[in-house]
Amino acid sequence: MQGLNLRRIIIGQPLATNQAIHQRLSKLKALAVFSSDALSSSTYATEAILLVLIAAGTAALGVSWWIALGIAALMAIVAFSYFQTIHAYPSGGGAYIVSKDNLGTWPGLVAAAALLIDYILTVAVSVSAGTAALASAFPEFAPYRVDVALVIVAFITIMNLRGVKESGTFFSIPTYMFIIGMLVMIAVGVLRVLTGAVTPVPPPPAEVLAEELKYANGLTLFLVLRAFAAGCTALTGIEAISNGIPAFKPPESRNAGQTLIIMVALLCTMFVGTTFLANQYQVIAVHHAETTVLSQIARAVFGENSLLFYYLQMSTLLILSLAANTAYADFPRLAAIISRDRYLPRQLTNLGDRLVFSNGIIVLSVAAGILIILFDAREHNLLPLYAVGVFLSFTLSQSGMVIHWLKERKLPGFKPDWGWRLHIGINGFGAFCTAIVLVVLVATKFMEGAWIVALAIPALMGMFVFIHRHYEQVAASLTLDGIQPGPLAERYSTYTDRNHVRIVVLMNSLNRCSLQALEYALRMSDNVRVCSVDVEPAAVERLRQRWREWSLKIPLDVVNSPYREIGRPLIDYLHQLDEESEEHIPTVVVLPVFVVSHWWEWFLHNQTIIAIRDALYHDQIKHGRGRPVIEVPYRIGDDLYEPISLETKPVTNGAETEPEASEPAPEPVAAPADPPANY
Numbered sequence: 001m002q003g004l005n006l007r008r009i010i011i012g013q014p015l016a017t018n019q020a021i022h023q024r025l026s027k028l029k030a031l032a033v034f035s036s037d038a039l040s041s042s043t044y045a046t047e048a049i050l051l052v053l054i055a056a057g058t059a060a061l062g063v064s065w066w067i068a069l070g071i072a073a074l075m076a077i078v079a080f081s082y083f084q085t086i087h088a089y090p091s092g093g094g095a096y097i098v099s100k101d102n103l104g105t106w107p108g109l110v111a112a113a114a115l116l117i118d119y120i121l122t123v124a125v126s127v128s129a130g131t132a133a134l135a136s137a138f139p140e141f142a143p144y145r146v147d148v149a150l151v152i153v154a155f156i157t158i159m160n161l162r163g164v165k166e167s168g169t170f171f172s173i174p175t176y177m178f179i180i181g182m183l184v185m186i187a188v189g190v191l192r193v194l195t196g197a198v199t200p201v202p203p204p205p206a207e208v209l210a211e212e213l214k215y216a217n218g219l220t221l222f223l224v225l226r227a228f229a230a231g232c233t234a235l236t237g238i239e240a241i242s243n244g245i246p247a248f249k250p251p252e253s254r255n256a257g258q259t260l261i262i263m264v265a266l267l268c269t270m271f272v273g274t275t276f277l278a279n280q281y282q283v284i285a286v287h288h289a290e291t292t293v294l295s296q297i298a299r300a301v302f303g304e305n306s307l308l309f310y311y312l313q314m315s316t317l318l319i320l321s322l323a324a325n326t327a328y329a330d331f332p333r334l335a336a337i338i339s340r341d342r343y344l345p346r347q348l349t350n351l352g353d354r355l356v357f358s359n360g361i362i363v364l365s366v367a368a369g370i371l372i373i374l375f376d377a378r379e380h381n382l383l384p385l386y387a388v389g390v391f392l393s394f395t396l397s398q399s400g401m402v403i404h405w406l407k408e409r410k411l412p413g414f415k416p417d418w419g420w421r422l423h424i425g426i427n428g429f430g431a432f433c434t435a436i437v438l439v440v441l442v443a444t445k446f447m448e449g450a451w452i453v454a455l456a457i458p459a460l461m462g463m464f465v466f467i468h469r470h471y472e473q474v475a476a477s478l479t480l481d482g483i484q485p486g487p488l489a490e491r492y493s494t495y496t497d498r499n500h501v502r503i504v505v506l507m508n509s510l511n512r513c514s515l516q517a518l519e520y521a522l523r524m525s526d527n528v529r530v531c532s533v534d535v536e537p538a539a540v541e542r543l544r545q546r547w548r549e550w551s552l553k554i555p556l557d558v559v560n561s562p563y564r565e566i567g568r569p570l571i572d573y574l575h576q577l578d579e580e581s582e583e584h585i586p587t588v589v590v591l592p593v594f595v596v597s598h599w600w601e602w603f604l605h606n607q608t609i610i611a612i613r614d615a616l617y618h619d620q621i622k623h624g625r626g627r628p629v630i631e632v633p634y635r636i637g638d639d640l641y642e643p644i645s646l647e648t649k650p651v652t653n654g655a656e657t658e659p660e661a662s663e664p665a666p667e668p669v670a671a672p673a674d675p676p677a678n679y
Helices: 002-011 017-023 027-043 045-056 058-088 094-102 105-137 139-161 164-194 206-212 221-235 252-280 293-302 307-322 324-340 358-374 379-410 418-478 489-493 512-524 537-549 567-580 599-604 608-623
Strands: 503-506 528-534 556-560 588-595 629-635
Touching: 002 139, 027 045, 027 105, 027 164, 027 221, 027 252, 027 307, 027 324, 045 058, 045 221, 045 252, 045 293, 058 094, 058 221, 058 252, 058 379, 058 418, 094 105, 094 324, 094 379, 105 139, 105 293, 105 307, 105 324, 105 358, 105 379, 105 418, 139 164, 139 307, 139 324, 139 358, 164 252, 164 293, 164 307, 164 324, 221 379, 221 418, 252 293, 293 307, 307 324, 324 358, 379 418, 418 512, 418 588, 418 599, 503 512, 503 567, 512 528, 512 588, 512 629, 528 537, 528 567, 537 556, 556 567, 567 608, 588 608
Parallel strands: 503 528, 503 588, 528 556, 588 629
Antiparallel strands: none
């Protein structure tokens, strides 16, 4: 009980499923949740450009201004492209859904792998950059940067487990603090430039600068392209809104599109403004410096020990650390979509107590924590890995949108008006630009670490395929294809050895495994019911539809579970049946259980059977009821079992019961059964 209380204190009380609509985000909160990653990139994108240009000497740093303008133009192109994606695919999913629907399964899986890796890197980079900002203001924290980063990850994890709306409310404060601080710094800095009150930032110590310029060469096209590629980290996070459209309040597409435009306008202003001030204040960036470029600009603009300087440093720390929240908003949602397509474990589709995909949140935290430890919480070590996946997903998404518009030519009454040409032109130009940047990124950053992403994406795709094959095997073993349903109650009515003990078969989908368990129960008793706990409404509705298709007159009780749990509603349901029983004996429970061939395949399925066993076991201890529980195993991969579907007389009960079907038995069902989602 103490552990339960602690869980409730940390995460909060569970939310009912019907509260999901009230957890949607307004534009004000959505800007904080989905834009923190993109906006925070303005703190280190300029520095990334300067760190490359220093290889050509300090005189080459002025080129950063023109590179920043080029990147800002690219931002606008990508933003307009994703604005169209938001309205064309309002269900979310972003690059994965667009690529899969228009380019095919394999491009969709490439986009999925790139996005998942990008979100993991987002957390690692953002939190590492946040610790760097902390060390800039308070150097005594520098030796503990990894520990601080892991504590920040743990904190963000807990806040997101508490729910999207609650985390959005909390993270809005540092996001808007940062926006105000940056805009004030840029405004004051530009005013000082216009009035001639600029005091250049002191250069690094002579020995440090000499070491940095030891191998300096002239400014080359390749170096400019490298600097451009480094600065393109400013575009990371632009796609986040298109992935999380369902999190917005209605009208979702309209609100998401408006939020995207506001985000890009702010991002361009902050990124271009920071680069402009870095040039005007003659900031020189060197590798492994304890003071960031943004910190140097803020000192020069606000003063060494001014309150505004510390305000900006603190808000920068918060936005960089909490920019990871964008990944926490998108990674679990995208993983759930991929999981529904059977390319990731089914557990990632489960909603937690607070109506968030808790398993996806935990997976993201663990993966990001590993990267933070491996790369010593230094964002510049991670940045070469960062942008490749981003621009790969950009290119696939925009290419998919081109195909999407081309498909409209086949619609009745289609006319290629200027609006259609504009749509296809924007997406086509966006795909071309992002593809060029992708080539530049791969060419310039491959040896710096981008090769890791180049290997990680195929490896993740291999895992997708492996998981999908297993689920296909499960579906093939459970399919209803080839089974002839029919009224065969007469066969069992002649069985004189059947008893009248009430038996409940727990079921959430109609398939060979559950039919085998149902047949077993019917051979034992003439008082059989089927119970489905309404954890996933879509699965229950499919079960009801199959019940009607098969003309099964066995009572089907649907037990409501507003908090998406199985144990407690099931126990309450069984207690109700026990009280109604004339025999005054506990109701027998029959559990259909499918068995996988290898131990590791068990981890690809929900472990709900364990929760059911524990609930029944603890109920027996608490109430002293010796309830019989029978498990009927069905082995995946063996020869297909041929169960017999039966009818039996309905038994009235207080629970919701499916009415008897009056229509004759249908023809053989050719549709495959859905693999059990929960039990």
